[in-house]
Amino acid sequence: MSEVVVSTRIRLARNLKDYPFPVKLNENGKKELCDKVTKAAKSIMDFDRIDMENLTNTQAVALVEQHLISPEFISNKVGRTLLLSKDRTISIMINEEDHIRLQVIKHGLCLKEAYDIANQLDTQLSEKLDFAFSDKLGYLTQCPTNLGTGMRASVMLHLSALQKGRAVSRISSNLSKLGLTIRGLYGESTEPAGALYQLSNQVSLGISEQSAIDNLKNIASELVTQEIKARDRILSDIEVIDTVSRSLGILKTARLINHNEAMNLLSNVRLGVAQKIVSSLTLDSLDKLISEIQPANILERFGDDLTVRERDIKRADFLRERLN
Amino acid sequence: MSEVVVSTRIRLARNLKDYPFPVKLNENGKKELCDKVTKAAKSIMDFDRIDMENLTNTQAVALVEQHLISPEFISNKVGRTLLLSKDRTISIMINEEDHIRLQVIKHGLCLKEAYDIANQLDTQLSEKLDFAFSDKLGYLTQCPTNLGTGMRASVMLHLSALQKGRAVSRISSNLSKLGLTIRGLYGESTEPAGALYQLSNQVSLGISEQSAIDNLKNIASELVTQEIKARDRILSDIEVIDTVSRSLGILKTARLINHNEAMNLLSNVRLGVAQKIVSSLTLDSLDKLISEIQPANILERFGDDLTVRERDIKRADFLRERLN
Numbered sequence: 046m047s048e049v050v051v052s053t054r055i056r057l058a059r060n061l062k063d064y065p066f067p068v069k070l071n072e073n074g075k076k077e078l079c080d081k082v083t084k085a086a087k088s089i090m091d092f093d094r095i096d097m098e099n100l101t102n103t104q105a106v107a108l109v110e111q112h113l114i115s116p117e118f119i120s121n122k123v124g125r126t127l128l129l130s131k132d133r134t135i136s137i138m139i140n141e142e143d144h145i146r147l148q149v150i151k152h153g154l155c156l157k158e159a160y161d162i163a164n165q166l167d168t169q170l171s172e173k174l175d176f177a178f179s180d181k182l183g184y185l186t187q188c189p190t191n192l193g194t195g196m197r198a199s200v201m202l203h204l205s206a207l208q209k210g211r212a213v214s215r216i217s218s219n220l221s222k223l224g225l226t227i228r229g230l231y232g233e234s235t236e237p238a239g240a241l242y243q244l245s246n247q248v249s250l251g252i253s254e255q256s257a258i259d260n261l262k263n264i265a266s267e268l269v270t271q272e273i274k275a276r277d278r279i280l281s282d283i284e285v286i287d288t289v290s291r292s293l294g295i296l297k298t299a300r301l302i303n304h305n306e307a308m309n310l311l312s313n314v315r316l317g318v319a320q321k322i323v324s325s326l327t328l329d330s331l332d333k334l335i336s337e338i339q340p341a342n343i344l345e346r347f348g349d350d351l352t353v354r355e356r357d358i359k360r361a362d363f364l365r366e367r368l369n
Numbered sequence: 370m371s372e373v374v375v376s377t378r379i380r381l382a383r384n385l386k387d388y389p390f391p392v393k394l395n396e397n398g399k400k401e402l403c404d405k406v407t408k409a410a411k412s413i414m415d416f417d418r419i420d421m422e423n424l425t426n427t428q429a430v431a432l433v434e435q436h437l438i439s440p441e442f443i444s445n446k447v448g449r450t451l452l453l454s455k456d457r458t459i460s461i462m463i464n465e466e467d468h469i470r471l472q473v474i475k476h477g478l479c480l481k482e483a484y485d486i487a488n489q490l491d492t493q494l495s496e497k498l499d500f501a502f503s504d505k506l507g508y509l510t511q512c513p514t515n516l517g518t519g520m521r522a523s524v525m526l527h528l529s530a531l532q533k534g535r536a537v538s539r540i541s542s543n544l545s546k547l548g549l550t551i552r553g554l555y556g557e558s559t560e561p562a563g564a565l566y567q568l569s570n571q572v573s574l575g576i577s578e579q580s581a582i583d584n585l586k587n588i589a590s591e592l593v594t595q596e597i598k599a600r601d602r603i604l605s606d607i608e609v610i611d612t613v614s615r616s617l618g619i620l621k622t623a624r625l626i627n628h629n630e631a632m633n634l635l636s637n638v639r640l641g642v643a644q645k646i647v648s649s650l651t652l653d654s655l656d657k658l659i660s661e662i663q664p665a666n667i668l669e670r671f672g673d674d675l676t677v678r679e680r681d682i683k684r685a686d687f688l689r690e691r692l693n
Contacts, residue, residue, distance in 0.1 A: 283624055283625050283678075283682060284625060286624050287623055287624035287625040287685070290622045290623065290624050291618075291619050291622050291623050291624075293622060294615075294618035294619050294621055294622030294623070295615050295618050295619060295622075297618055298614040298615050298617060298618030298619075299611055299614065299615050299618070300607055300610050300611035300614050300615075301607050301608060301611040354607075358607060361611070
């Protein structure tokens with residue numbers, strides 16, 4: 046499964062009864078809320094507290110690139126705090142759109158496991174914090190689309206063969222009827238860099254967490270099956286083997302490489318590893334690399350003041366070092 | 370010098386007084402002439418005799434690709450014989466346009482050395498064969514452009530940096546005024562595959578061999594200087610270093626590669642070797658490889674009945690094996 050499903054994410058939106066939604070909360074109110082939620086969370090397990098105001102833009106964007114926080118979370122850093130578990134699988138954004146955005150992210154397809162972790166933490170938090178909840182509507186959230194379970198479940202899919210066959214947009218248009226949405230993870234185009242897609246549930250009202258997860262799991266499995274079939278179909282083509290092999294060759298030798306090209310080459314290599322054409326690398330090491338070569342991650346590693354060109358050189362240096 | 374000048378070639382055109390030019394000679398006459406010239410040549414030094422009729426088309430084209438014979442020589446194989454010295458530096462085409470086309474080919478820039486070898490053999494042959502010679506016109510040849518010395522001297526140049534800077538066509542238009550011509554070796558376009566060019570003298574009447582060679586040598590040296598300057602200028606560019614490095618990476622990993630792409634990648638690598646960016650290869654080994662990956666040479670090595678696609682696969686296999 047992990048050949049296609051890179052990771053699973055569960056996100057719960059929660060709000061505290063006695064506070065207005067963040068959009069209506071002043072700076073002091075936000076800080077009070079950050080302290081309150083942090084105290085509650087830390088009494089349950091060990092979290093690193095990161096007050097977003099203390100981060101540089103590069104550091105903040107690097108966290109977005111690692112999928113630990115949302116892009117929205119860094120649009121305004123004042124009064125916002127991130128809690129991050131030691132293993133970085135659990136993050137809590139305080140004062141994003143809702144007071145609490147609790148996220149669990151795990152490798153591979155493991156919706157139940159990720160949900161159980163999120164659910165357990167949610168239960169423990171609810172014993173210490175008074176969540177806004179209506180018997181009729183479920184959990185109250187600022188945006189009506191999150192009402193009900195307040196849950197978004199998503200899986201990150203590597204649909205390299207389906208993308209090569211230009212099949213993703215056809216699939217995409219059918220998914221909304223099933224209450225799901227699929228979108229490119231890097232770039233909003235129909236052919237996102239790296240062929241990485243996020244499939245997530247859209248409906249949170251009038252549906253249980255369990256059935257939302259089951260629905261997502263069924264569709265994800267179906268997409269995995271389609272992707273694997275497409276891979277088996279194209280992987281006898283010498284052209285595809287050629288592309289995979291050259292992609293690794295280029296990554297190992299380039300002296301200058303931009304984000305988009307690196308993503309697409311890594312995607313090809315990932316396909317090769319999954320299909321056992323490439324044996325010198327693992328899926329895990331590639332997934333880590335994909336995260337590490339993102340623009341802000343490169344800047345964080347090699348220096349904030351790099352020009353775009355210098356960053357592309359550092360990215361190439363980094364890839365050569367890791368892959369050779 | 371050999372960074373830029375791949376090889377030097379001297380060709381002498383000679384005809385026997387008592388025979389009509391090949392175009393007017395019947396098959397028996399041609400065969401008689403083949404025997405006669407072969408006998409004379411073999412009494413001077415050891416040659417392999419190859420009657421062109423006995424070669425397959427692939428074998429014949431492979432010899433053209435190795436620059437041992439002219440394309441014209443294989444347009445009709447009847448009554449044509451090739452004599453090839455053991456080290457393959459001397460070849461004698463019998464019944465090409467003229468009765469005798471004697472060619473000496475050597476690595477690097479060595480016009481005098483190559484001419485001396487050709488001249489010595491020519492002198493020895495003239496003691497055994499009665500060459501058509503006029504005091505007024507010099508050696509008589511079928512085509513008036515070869516009258517006089519009957520000599521064409523040429524050098525094969527690797528003008529990779531000048532080609533990248535699109536400077537060759539400008540140079541080309543000035544050369545004809547100097548009695549010289551430059552043309553792409555693989556393909557007649559202004560940007561021939563592999564950036565390999567042949568610079569040769571055009572004038573053979575009213576000029577001594579020595580002054581023709583001096584003229585060619587001076588211009589070749591000037592082109593070498595320009596090319597080296599251009600290399601020094603671009604070789605600080607990370608883009609060029611990137612191109613060189615990737616080119617080798619692709620050649621080492623491709624599973625399918627056509628002639629044109631392989632030539633251009635090898636040209637980039639050759640530039641890298643010359644400029645000491647690539648240290649794992651030598652110019653000689655690359656020049657050998659460039660000859661070995663030519664279409665008919667691949668067919669000769671791997672089988673005459675390959676499709677174009679199969680040939681591109683074999684070419685990639687061969688390159689990977691040689692370069693890894």
